[in-house]
Amino acid sequence: MIKAGKERTPYLFISPLILFVVLLILVPIVGSIITGFYRDVTFLRLKFIFLDNYAQLMKDEGFWRSMKFTLLFIAVAVPLEMIIGTAFAIVLDMKLPVRGFLRTCVLIPWVIPSAISAKIWQLIYDYSYGFANFLITAFHLGRPVNWIGTDIGAFFAIVIADVWKTASFVALLVLAGLQAVPSDLRLQAKVDRANFVQTFFYITLPLLKPVLLVTLLFRTIDSLRIFDVIYVLTGGGPGGATTSVSLYAYKYFLGGDFGYGSAVSVLLFVVAFVMSYFYVKMSRFQGESGL
Amino acid sequence: MSEERAKSILTGLTVTFMVLFSLIPFIYMVLVSFNVNPDFLDRGWLFTFAHYKDVLTEESLHFIDYLKNSIVVSAVSAVFTVFIASLCAYALTRLEMKGKAFILFLVLAVSMFPQVSMIAYLFKIMVSLGLINTYPALIMPYIAWTLPLSLWILVSYFAQIPKELDKAAIVDGCNEFQTLFKVVFPVALPGVFSTTLLAFIFAFNEFIFALILTTDYHSRTIPVGIAMFEGLHGQVPWGQIMAASAITMLPILAMTLIFQKHIIGGLTKGAVKG
Numbered sequence: 198m199i200k201a202g203k204e205r206t207p208y209l210f211i212s213p214l215i216l217f218v219v220l221l222i223l224v225p226i227v228g229s230i231i232t233g234f235y236r237d238v239t240f241l242r243l244k245f246i247f248l249d250n251y252a253q254l255m256k257d258e259g260f261w262r263s264m265k266f267t268l269l270f271i272a273v274a275v276p277l278e279m280i281i282g283t284a285f286a287i288v289l290d291m292k293l294p295v296r297g298f299l300r301t302c303v304l305i306p307w308v309i310p311s312a313i314s315a316k317i318w319q320l321i322y323d324y325s326y327g328f329a330n331f332l333i334t335a336f337h338l339g340r341p342v343n344w345i346g347t348d349i350g351a352f353f354a355i356v357i358a359d360v361w362k363t364a365s366f367v368a369l370l371v372l373a374g375l376q377a378v379p380s381d382l383r384l385q386a387k388v389d390r391a392n393f394v395q396t397f398f399y400i401t402l403p404l405l406k407p408v409l410l411v412t413l414l415f416r417t418i419d420s421l422r423i424f425d426v427i428y429v430l431t432g433g434g435p436g437g438a439t440t441s442v443s444l445y446a447y448k449y450f451l452g453g454d455f456g457y458g459s460a461v462s463v464l465l466f467v468v469a470f471v472m473s474y475f476y477v478k479m480s481r482f483q484g485e486s487g488l
Numbered sequence: 489m490s491e492e493r494a495k496s497i498l499t500g501l502t503v504t505f506m507v508l509f510s511l512i513p514f515i516y517m518v519l520v521s522f523n524v525n526p527d528f529l530d531r532g533w534l535f536t537f538a539h540y541k542d543v544l545t546e547e548s549l550h551f552i553d554y555l556k557n558s559i560v561v562s563a564v565s566a567v568f569t570v571f572i573a574s575l576c577a578y579a580l581t582r583l584e585m586k587g588k589a590f591i592l593f594l595v596l597a598v599s600m601f602p603q604v605s606m607i608a609y610l611f612k613i614m615v616s617l618g619l620i621n622t623y624p625a626l627i628m629p630y631i632a633w634t635l636p637l638s639l640w641i642l643v644s645y646f647a648q649i650p651k652e653l654d655k656a657a658i659v660d661g662c663n664e665f666q667t668l669f670k671v672v673f674p675v676a677l678p679g680v681f682s683t684t685l686l687a688f689i690f691a692f693n694e695f696i697f698a699l700i701l702t703t704d705y706h707s708r709t710i711p712v713g714i715a716m717f718e719g720l721h722g723q724v725p726w727g728q729i730m731a732a733s734a735i736t737m738l739p740i741l742a743m744t745l746i747f748q749k750h751i752i753g754g755l756t757k758g759a760v761k762g
Contacts, residue, residue, distance in 0.1 A: 206579075206583060206664050207579040207583040207584065207585035208579075208585065210575045210576060210578055210579035210583065210664070211575070211576045211579045211580070211585075211591060213572045213575060213576070214572050214573065214575070214576040214591075214595075214635055214639065215591075217572065217628075217631055217632040217635060218594075218595060218598055218632055218635060218636075220632075221606075221610070221628055221629050221631075221632035221633075222598050222601065222606060222632050222633075223598070224609070224613075225605075225606035225607075225608075225609040225610045225613070226601060226605055226606055226609075228608075228609030228612070228613075229605050229606065229608055229609050232608060232609060284502050285502070285506050287502075288499060288502045288503055288506060291499065293499075293503070295503075297748065299503065299506065299507070300748055300752060301744060301745055301748050302506065302507050302510040302511060303506065303510055304744050304748060304751065304752070305510055305511065305514055305741070305744065306510055306513075306514075308689055308693075308740050308741070308743075308744050308751075309514070309693075309737060309740070310692060310693040310695070310710070310711040310736070311693060311695060311711070312695050312711035312712065312714060312715045313710075313711060313714050313733045313736060313737070314513065315715075316714055316715065316717075316729055316730075316733060317513045317514075317516065317517045317730070317733065318513065320516070320520065320526060320726055320729075320730070321513060321516060323526075325527070326526060326527030326529060326530060328512075328516050328529065331529045331530075361509065361510075361513065364509075365510065369752055369755055370755075372752075392491050393491070393495050415600075418600045419600075421602065422602035422603065422604065424603070424604065424695070424696050425695035425696065425711070425715075428695070428699075428715065429715045442604075443602060443603075443604040443696075446604050446605075447604060447607075447696075450607065450608050450611070450700070455608050455612075458608055459608050459609075462602065462604045462605040462607075462608065463605060465602050465604065465605060466601060466602055466605040469600055469601060469602050469605075470597075470600075470601070472600070473596075473597045473600035473601070474597070476596075476597075476600060477593045477596050477597050480593075480596060
C-alpha cells in the first residue's frame, strides 16, 4: 500500500460519494421518518401528531392487505426465480456450442426496462386477443383465463412477469458461483462414478450454498419493494388485490397525504433494513478479498 | 449410456424453455409493432409500418422527447457515477485510511433501501429547489442510486491491478489524482467501461423516481412515458406502444449483443460479492 502524501487525501477522494449518498438517500429517508410523525396533507396545516399515523396504520385493513400480498408474492415468486435461475445457470455453464447466443437470450429480459416489459405482458394477458389465452385455447388447456380481472389471475400475471425478468439475474449470479467451483472436484466425482444428479446435489450445491443464500436474500429484499411491474400491469387491482406496500404508500402520496404515506414507507423501510443487515453480514463473510 | 441420454434430454428441455421463455415476449412485441391489429393471432397478419411512423413523426406523442430525456439523463448520470465511484474505489483500494469496510458495507446497505421511502421527501426537496420536471431532479438521485453498484464493481477491478504501477507513478512525481487517471484508469478500462454500461442500464430502467419527479415531456423518461402512453384515438394504441418499445430497446439490445461479456463480467463482479 502506498503511503498517502497528505492525511486528508483519502477523505478527499471518498467525500463526493459520501456527499451524494447522504444528501440524496439518507436525508430523504430521515425526512420520511420525521414526516411520518406529522399530519402532512396538502391544503391542511402541518401538525405534529407523533405516533397517530402508526396507530391508524395498525387498524388499516388496506395496509395489512398490501403487506399480505407483498409477503405472498415473495413466497411464490422468489423460490420460482431461484429454481429457474439455477437451472438456467447450470445450462449456461455447460460447454454448449450456442453458449454466447444463450447468454444473450438470458440477458434480454434483464436489460428491458420493467415498465416496458410490463406493457408487453399486459398485452400478452389481454383476455380476448392476448398471446396467453391464445396458447390456452390453441392447446385446449382449458377456458381462457381472465388474467388481469380476477384476484388470482392478476397475482399470477405479476408473478410470471416478475420471474421472467429476474430469473435471468439469478442465473447470472449463480453462473458466476458455478464457475468458481473447482472443476477437478467434478472430475473426481465422475471418476467415482457419481451420476450427474448426485454430483449436483453432493458437490455443486454445497459449494454454491453461499452464493445461493446471498442471491436469495437479495431477491427477497428486492421483491419487498416491488412497484413498477404492478403499477403498469394491474395498477394494484382488481379492487386493491395486487397492491404492494410500495404502491400503497405511493397512492397516499398521490392523494396528497404525505404523513400517512411516509408512515407506510417507513414500516417497509424497517423491514428492508433488518433484512439488509443480514445481507451485508453474509456478503462480508463472502467478499473479504475485495480490499 | 442411459444416464448420458437423460442428461442431454434434460439439458435440451432446459435450453428450449430458456430460449422460448426469454424471447417470446420480445418477439411478440416486434410482431405487434408491425401489425395493423394487435389481435393478429385471430384476425390474421396485416403488415404495416404505420406505428413506427406515428411514434417517430407524431409530435403530440412526445416519444422522441421521452427517448432523448432518457438517453441524456442516463448518460450524464452514468458518467458522473463512474467518476465519483472511481475516486472512492481508488481511495479504498490504494490509500491508507480507516473505516474502509464500513464505507463499502454502508453503501451496500443503502442500495437495499426501498425507493418509496425516499420519494416523498425527495419530491419536497426538489420542489423547494424549483427543480421538479428538470434533468437535474433526475440526474442527482440517479447518481446516488447507481453509486453502490458502481463502487463495488470498480473496487474489485481496481484491486486486481498491481500496486507497483502506482509506486512507479508516484516516484515519477504524479500525485494521487494523476496516478488514478493516468495509470490505474487506463489499465482498468474494461472494468470502467462495463461499470459505465451497467450504470447507464440501471438509470435507463429506473421508474419510480421518474414517475414522481417529472410532470411532462420536458423531462419525463421513456419507461414512464410508455407506461402512461395514450394514443391519438382513445383506445389503447398497442401497435404504437410496441413500436415505441421496440425502438427504445434497439440501442440497449445492440449494446447487450456487442458487450455481452462486459455486462456479465461487471454484473457478476459487483453482485456476487455484493
